Each structure stands twice: as C-alpha cells, then as structure tokens.
Amino acid sequence: MTKTYKKFNAFDIINTLLMTIIICITLYPLLYVVAISFSSSEFVQANMVKIIPKGFNFGAYAEVMGNEFFWTAYKNTILYTVVGTSINLVFTCTLAFCLSRKELIFRDAISILVVLTMFFSGGLIPNFLLIKWLGMYNTIWAIVIPGAISTYNMIIVRTYMQGLPEEIFESVRIDGGNDLQIYLKIVLPLSKPVIATIGLFYAVGHWNSYFAPMIYFKDRALYPLQIILREMIVEQTFQDMAGDLAEAFGQSPPTSEMLISSSIVIALIPILCVYPFIQKYFVKGVMIGSLKG
Amino acid sequence: MNNKYWRKGLSIGLAVALMAGTLVGCGEKKDQKQPASEVKQEETKVEQKTEEKAPVEIEFMLLNNKGTDDKQFLAKKIFKDKFNVDAKFLLNTKDAHSEKLKLLIASNQLPDVVCPIIDENAKDIGPKGALVPVDEHFDKMPNFEKYMKEDKAVYTSCMASDEHIYFIPRFATDSVNFKQVPMIRKDLVEKYNLSMPETFDDLYDVLKTIKKEEPSIAGVINRNKINFLNTFGPYYNTDVGMYYNKEKDAWEFGPLHEGYKELLTTMNKMWKDELLDQDFFTASTQQWEEKMVNGAGVFTVDYGVRATNANEAYKKLHPEDKDFNWDLMMPLTTNTNKTKRLNVAQSVGTFTSWGISTNTKHLDRILEIVDYMFTDEATTLFQWGEKDVTYIEDGDKKKFASNIKASYNPEGTIEADNELGINNLNFMRVSKDDGVTMFAQPVADMFEQYKKDVELYENNYKINLTFTEEQQEKINNLNVNLNTMVTEMTVKFITGEKSLEEMDQFIQDLEKNGAKELEEIYTTSYKDYQQKLSNIK
Numbered sequence: 170m171t172k173t174y175k176k177f178n179a180f181d182i183i184n185t186l187l188m189t190i191i192i193c194i195t196l197y198p199l200l201y202v203v204a205i206s207f208s209s210s211e212f213v214q215a216n217m218v219k220i221i222p223k224g225f226n227f228g229a230y231a232e233v234m235g236n237e238f239f240w241t242a243y244k245n246t247i248l249y250t251v252v253g254t255s256i257n258l259v260f261t262c263t264l265a266f267c268l269s270r271k272e273l274i275f276r277d278a279i280s281i282l283v284v285l286t287m288f289f290s291g292g293l294i295p296n297f298l299l300i301k302w303l304g305m306y307n308t309i310w311a312i313v314i315p316g317a318i319s320t321y322n323m324i325i326v327r328t329y330m331q332g333l334p335e336e337i338f339e340s341v342r343i344d345g346g347n348d349l350q351i352y353l354k355i356v357l358p359l360s361k362p363v364i365a366t367i368g369l370f371y372a373v374g375h376w377n378s379y380f381a382p383m384i385y386f387k388d389r390a391l392y393p394l395q396i397i398l399r400e401m402i403v404e405q406t407f408q409d410m411a412g413d414l415a416e417a418f419g420q421s422p423p424t425s426e427m428l429i430s431s432s433i434v435i436a437l438i439p440i441l442c443v444y445p446f447i448q449k450y451f452v453k454g455v456m457i458g459s460l461k462g
Numbered sequence: 463m464n465n466k467y468w469r470k471g472l473s474i475g476l477a478v479a480l481m482a483g484t485l486v487g488c489g490e491k492k493d494q495k496q497p498a499s500e501v502k503q504e505e506t507k508v509e510q511k512t513e514e515k516a517p518v519e520i521e522f523m524l525l526n527n528k529g530t531d532d533k534q535f536l537a538k539k540i541f542k543d544k545f546n547v548d549a550k551f552l553l554n555t556k557d558a559h560s561e562k563l564k565l566l567i568a569s570n571q572l573p574d575v576v577c578p579i580i581d582e583n584a585k586d587i588g589p590k591g592a593l594v595p596v597d598e599h600f601d602k603m604p605n606f607e608k609y610m611k612e613d614k615a616v617y618t619s620c621m622a623s624d625e626h627i628y629f630i631p632r633f634a635t636d637s638v639n640f641k642q643v644p645m646i647r648k649d650l651v652e653k654y655n656l657s658m659p660e661t662f663d664d665l666y667d668v669l670k671t672i673k674k675e676e677p678s679i680a681g682v683i684n685r686n687k688i689n690f691l692n693t694f695g696p697y698y699n700t701d702v703g704m705y706y707n708k709e710k711d712a713w714e715f716g717p718l719h720e721g722y723k724e725l726l727t728t729m730n731k732m733w734k735d736e737l738l739d740q741d742f743f744t745a746s747t748q749q750w751e752e753k754m755v756n757g758a759g760v761f762t763v764d765y766g767v768r769a770t771n772a773n774e775a776y777k778k779l780h781p782e783d784k785d786f787n788w789d790l791m792m793p794l795t796t797n798t799n800k801t802k803r804l805n806v807a808q809s810v811g812t813f814t815s816w817g818i819s820t821n822t823k824h825l826d827r828i829l830e831i832v833d834y835m836f837t838d839e840a841t842t843l844f845q846w847g848e849k850d851v852t853y854i855e856d857g858d859k860k861k862f863a864s865n866i867k868a869s870y871n872p873e874g875t876i877e878a879d880n881e882l883g884i885n886n887l888n889f890m891r892v893s894k895d896d897g898v899t900m901f902a903q904p905v906a907d908m909f910e911q912y913k914k915d916v917e918l919y920e921n922n923y924k925i926n927l928t929f930t931e932e933q934q935e936k937i938n939n940l941n942v943n944l945n946t947m948v949t950e951m952t953v954k955f956i957t958g959e960k961s962l963e964e965m966d967q968f969i970q971d972l973e974k975n976g977a978k979e980l981e982e983i984y985t986t987s988y989k990d991y992q993q994k995l996s997n998i999k
Contacts, residue, residue, distance in 0.1 A: 383561065
C-alpha cells in the first residue's frame with residue numbers, strides 16, 4: 170500500500186499565500202483592539218501596544234461591565250436585532266412567496282412598486298415627520314417597521330422560491346393542500362439556506378445600525394449599543410468647540426482608548442458567535458442566483 | 463370557480479383598504495390645520511387661567527459629553543421644587559447633538575429648550591420663527607437682562623439681523639480659562655544650557671541646537687492638522703480666514719497680510735531643517751500623544767493639562783528618568799506682533815447658548831427658569847451643586863467633595879458635569895472663578911503668571927458680527943474656494959513645494975477669488991455693528 174499525497178501546484182501555493190496575507194490584514198485590527206483593551210494606559214499612550222497586551226489588566230473591562238448604561242444598550246441591541254430580524258423575515262418571505270407565484274394577480278404592478286422603493290426614497294425629513302405622526306417616534310417600531318422589507322433581499326428570496334419545482338406544489342394541491350400550506354410546509358422548509366443568508370444580513374444590519382436609532386430615539390434608555398460605541402469613539406477623535414472648552418476648564422478628559430476597545434470586543438462577541446452556526450447555510454445561500462439553467 | 467370569485471373579491475377589498483388607508487394617511491388631522499403659534503397661545507392662556515404652577519414637562523435637548531443619563535441631574539430636583547417642572551433632558555453627545563439639531567430644525571420639531579445652540583445658528587433660524595426672541599421678554603427676566611446689558615459690545619454681538627436676541631449665552635465672570643498655550647521640553651533646554659526662547663526666531667535656534675545633539679527629535683509637533691493656523695495665528699496677529707485686527711480696528715483676511723507671510727516663512731525654515739515634525743499636517747491626537755511621551759516632540763501649542771498628562775505618562779514608563787519635563791512657557795512674539803498674546807476661552811459663551819423653541823407650550827415657565835439660572839443661588843448650585851454634598855469650602859474657595867472626579871480628588875468616581883449636570887458648560891448659565899484650581903500646581907502657577915503678563919486674546923476680541931441672509935450666502939460661497947486655496951497653498955509653502963517668492967502671486971489669486979470682497983462684507987457688517995453699538999442706551 171503506497172500512501173498517496175495530494176500534489177500542490179503553483180496556484181495552491183500562491184492562493185494560500187495570498188489568503189494568509191488577507192487573513193493577517195483582516196485579523197490585525199481585531200487583534201490590535203483586543204490587545205489595547207487588555208493593556209494599561211501609559212503603554213497605549215506611548216503607542217507601544219501592537220498585538221500583544223502590555224501592562225496586562227482587566228481594568229477597562231471592569232469599568233465597562235460596571236456601567237449599567239452599557240448593559241441596557243446591550244439588552245436593547247439584542248431586542249432590536251431579534252424583533253427586527255423576525256419582522257424582516259416574516260414580511261420578506263411572505264412577499265417573496267407571493268411575488269414568486271405566477272398566478273398572483275397584479276404581480277407585475279406590485280413588483281414594480283416594490284422595486285421603485287430601491288431607487289426612490291421619501292428623504293430623511295419626510296420620513297422623520299411620518300414616523301412622528303404615526304406615533305412611532307421614540308419607540309422600537311420606528312427602527313423595525315420602516316425597513317421591514319429590503320427590496321434587495323426580497324428579490325433574492327423570490328428568485329430562490331421561483332427556482333423550486335412547480336411539481337411539488339401541484340402534488341400538494343392534489344393532496345388537498347392550499348396556498349398557506351404550500352408556503353408553510355413546503356416553501357419555507359425548502360428555503361432554509363436563503364432564509365439563513367438574508368437573516369444574517371438583516372441581523373448584522375440591525376446589530377450595526379446607529380443612524381436610525383440616533384434620529385428616532387430621544388430617550389437614552391432606548392439607545393442600542395452601537396450609538397454608545399460611536400459616541401465613545403467620536404468623542405475621542407472629534408474636536409469641536411465644546412470639547413475644547415471642557416479641556417480649557419480642566420474638565421473630564423475623553424474616554425480612554427482601552428475603554429473603547431473593551432466595549433468593541435464585548436459588542437463583537439455575540440455576532441461572532443452566530444457565524445459558525447449558520448455558516449453551512451451561508452455558503453449555500455450566497456451562491457443563490459449565481460447560476461441559471 | 464369559487465376560488466376565482468374569492469380572489470377577485472379579496473383583491474377588490476384590498477384595493478379599497480389601500481385607497482382608504484392612503485386617504486386617511488394623507489388627510490390632515492383637524493388640529494394640524496391650526497398654526498402652531500395659535501395652538502401655543504391658546505394653551506398658554508389655558509395654563510395661565512388654571513393653577514399658577516400646574517405641573518408641566520419641559521424638554522431640554524442637552525449636549526452631554528459622556529453616555530450618561532439624567533437620573534442624578536441636580537436640575538431635575540431644583541426645577542421640580544421651584545417651578546413644578548418635570549425636566550426631561552434629552553442627552554446627546556457631540557455629533558449626535560448636531561445631527562439631530564439639523565433634522566429637528568429642518569422639520570420644525572425643536573424641543574422646548576436647546577442647550578447649546580451656536581450663536582450663528584440661532585441668529586439664522588431665530589428671525590425665521592424657530593426661536594423665541596428673548597429680548598422681548600426681558601420684563602420677565604430681570605436677572606438675565608442685567609447680565610446681557612452689562613456690556614454693550616456683548617449685547618450688540620448677540621443681536622440677529624432683525625436686532626432681536628434669540629439665544630441665551632453663558633457668562634464666565636471673573637474667570638480666565640486658557641486654551642492652547644505654548645509648551646516646551648524644559649529639561650532639554652536646561653540640559654544644553656540654552657535660554658528659554660522668547661520669539662519664534664529664538665525657538666528656531668533652540669531647536670537647531672537640540673537637533674544637533676539629538677538628531678532623532680521631531681521638533682515642533684501638532685495634532686490640529688491644518689487648524690494649527692488657529693493656534694499659531696494670534697502670535698503673528700493673523701488667522702487662517704477673516705479676523706479682527708485690533709491694532710488697525712479692522713477686519714482682515716489673514717493670508718493677504720504681513721503676519722501670515724512671516725508665519726509661513728518661519729515654518730518653512732523649520733521644515734527645511736527638520737525642526738518641524740514631518741507628520742505636522744497629518745498627525746492624529748494619538749500620534750501626537752505618542753510624540754509627547756516618547757521624547758520626539760520638543761515644542762507644541764496645546765492645552766496646559768496635556769503637559770501634566772505627558773509628564774505623568776512618561777514617568778510611569780521610565781521611573782528612572784527624573785528630568786523629563788514638558789513645561790508651559792511664556793507666549794512667543796514675532797516681528798509682526800510684539801505683544802505676548804494667548805488664546806483664552808470665551809467669557810461670554812455664545813457657543814454654548816440656549817435657544818427656546820417657538821413650539822413650546824410652556825414659555826412662561828421656561829422664562830422663569832432662565833431668569834433663575836442667572837441668580838447667585840443658581841450660579842453656585844449649577845457650578846458646584848449642594849454644599850457639603852457635592853462641594854466643600856476650602857477657605858474662600860470651593861472644591862468638589864472627594865467622591866467627585868477632579869485633579870485634587872484622585873479617588874473621585876463621579877463626573878460632576880456629565881453625571882450630575884453641574885459644572886456643565888452647556889447647562890449652567892453663569893460660572894465664577896471661585897474654586898480651587900483644577901490644574902496641577904506648575905500649570906496653575908504659570909496660568910497666574912499669564913494673567914499678569916500676557917494679553918488675553920478672546921476670539922476676535924469678543925466681537926461677533928451679524929450678517930444678513932444675502933451676506934451670509936455670499937460669505938459661504940466665497941469661503942468654499944478661499945479655504946481650499948489657503949489650506950493647499952499653506953502646506954505647499956511650508957513644505958517647500960512652492961517657493962515663498964510665489965507668495966505675491968498667491969495673494970493676487972486670493973484677491974481674484976474674492977478675498978477683498980470678503981473683507982468688504984465684514985467691513986460693512988462691522989460698521990453696522992458699530993452703529994448698533996452706539997444706538998444702545
């Protein structure tokens with residue numbers, strides 16, 4: 170029995186090398202942030218921290234974790250992501266299923282109306298006034314309802330559903346099933362890869378969202394984590410008149426970099442944990458629509 | 463067959479529902495037909511008719527530096543006790559405040575009180591009906607009126623183009639707060655037996671000698687990028703754009719005049735000899751801090767407290783080196799400006815003004831609060847909080863209690879400004895210099911010396927001009943080109959990419975692009991300002 174070895178060709182070597190470089194470039198900022206979060210201030214100030222923490226300590230984490238406000242924001246982010254993504258998936262999939270059925274009347278007209286929203290929007294101020302008049306201002310609904318359906322994602326799902334064999338639907342009808350049963354019992358289970366993919370897109374979108382909450386929330390108790398993080402980062406880099414004055418008056422200095430870094434690390438963990446579990450769907454899902462036969 | 467009818471029926475039903483929904487959505491609500499001002503007046507009348515102090519909720523949109531909430535704000539308690547007002551503070555940090563403010567102004571949805579609104583902004587939106595003209599209510603605010611009318615120049619500077627006042631500034635009485643001050647590595651100056659520089663030419667010589675001995679130094683360091691012109695400008699009696707020239711009693715466009723040329727010449731000389739940091743125009747605050755601490759920087763212009771921070775950080779890293787010392791120094795003079803001059807924070811904080819929205823339903827109650835903010839009682843309360851709770855008396859000075867963060871309270875954990883809403887520049891309306899210094903002793907001592915020996919330069923000597931809408935539009939248009947030209951050419955002249963011999967051509971180009979026109983607009987407005995000033999009784 171001779172053992173066979175896989176042969177490496179030039180492509181494999183260059184490919185591996187290139188991927189390693191890309192991984193390093195991608196990974197470095199993350200490692201840097203992690204290293205900063207565990208280092209002490211004097212080493213950070215002197216820019217002596219690269220990827221290994223210096224003056225190792227958990228001080229920044231202790232401070233962040235002791236901040237009640239941070240945890241409220243964390244809880245809010247999870248709530249908005251779960252509720253928002255659920256709403257997104259329910260509405261997107263339902264619309265996509267309807268539009269994927271050829272027998273839907275006014276199908277083309279509805280499709281055009283939906284696609285139009287990709288190209289034209291009402292604008293920030295009319296949207297703001299609408300949200301206010303609808304009574305959604307300063308409520309969770311202001312950020313989960315207006316973007317309930319992303320046309321782009323809906324088209325992806327619709328394309329996937331259109332690709333499902335018509336024969337399956339016919340067999341359900343022969344067995345006495347109606348449209349709702351087709352949707353719930355056949356289409357949705359068969360569409361798991363695409364649902365996982367767009368679910369991830371939606372979830373990451375909600376997780377990272379800061380602009381809509383910043384505009385539509387006036388109570389800080391409703392703020393998601395991203396606003397708090399953004400505030401910390403902008404506060405450190407943004408030098409405006411108020412900042413100048415505060416320093417001239419000897420008032421509190423900006424948030425330390427370790428604090429910002431530790432907050433970023435804590436905020437990253439949940440979304441990083443989600444990836445491995447849906448990776449199998451994700452790889453299938455992103456290929457959707459890439460090949461038509 | 464049945465199925466077909468069902469579907470048709472459902473589609474028609476949905477179409478009718480959609481149409482009805484659209485009509486309802488697009489139709490005006492009954493109360494929306496009524497102009498906001500009428501509604502406001504009616505409700506104010508009702509409020510007056512009913513009980514004098516019925517509880518009301520008033521929203522304050524407040525810029526707060528840290529992500530904290532208003533639970534512990536002293537103002538909540540005071541406003542409730544004194545005015546039966548449930549104050550709701552909508553706290554935002556810097557950029558969120560400015561983003562939201564723009565949106566709320568554009569959609570006419572301003573909350574009751576905005577703190578702060580920049581004077582320029584208030585002068586623009588006030589006459590358009592967004593803000594209450596506070597001067598029309600002086601009869602209800604005698605304490606505020608007293609402060610406003612104390613200095614005619616201040617009053618005139620606050621006037622909008624329609625001669626009304628739409629904002630409530632902050633007053634810093636008897637206090638001087640230094641902004642960017644020059645600082646140098648004193649240990650290096652002493653090490654090589656050099657004298658402390660008094661002029662920028664002296665500084666050049668000092669840096670050259672140090673560079674000879676220690677070639678790795680970066681020399682003059684900066685974290686303000688091209689905005690270094692704002693901090694270095696007063697030394698040369700110039701500015702990056704329009705500024706008030708006190709000697710000539712005229713408004714000038716800085717780059718057209720002598721001081722600017724001298725500034726570029728000196729900087730260019732330093733750049734050539736590598737005495738100006740090669741990252742001078744690009745360094746971030748972090749990179750600048752690094753150079754402050756690692757010994758590369760020798761001279762910089764920044765906040766005094768930064769010298770203390772750098773010395774402390776260095777000593778933690780190198781406890782064996784006892785000499786390292788960033789120290790504040792007297793301001794340098796130049797050929798154009800022989801006066802020792804330093805930037806100080808505005809004593810009338812127009813940048814941290816309050817604005818009252820015309821949408822408010824509780825104007826009278828807000829006016830009462832505003833007036834109260836200018837009383838002696840409120841001055842102490844909002845600067846220091848409650849005696850023996852948040853502050854204690856130390857001789858004739860006040861100092862924060864030990865649980866509050868301050869340079870003299872190393873164990874303090876509470877931030878007075880962000881967590882308690884006291885000593886918050888955007889909120890308190892009067893601040894007094896009645897506290898123990900917040901700065902380390904060497905910095906505090908130097909500040910005292912500055913107060914005696916230095917001309918205190920408050921932005922344009924407190925003159926804030928007011929422009930008509932047309933003038934403002936013209937200024938904005940001209941500034942687009944001029945700012946780009948000045949920024950680009952300043953860097954090119956300093957780094958030697960352009961020869962200083964081409965300076966005259968540059969000045970001609972600036973004139974062609976409207977620099978003189980800009981000066982004329984400012985001159986017209988300044989005449990208007992002087993006229994208004996003389997009219998005030």
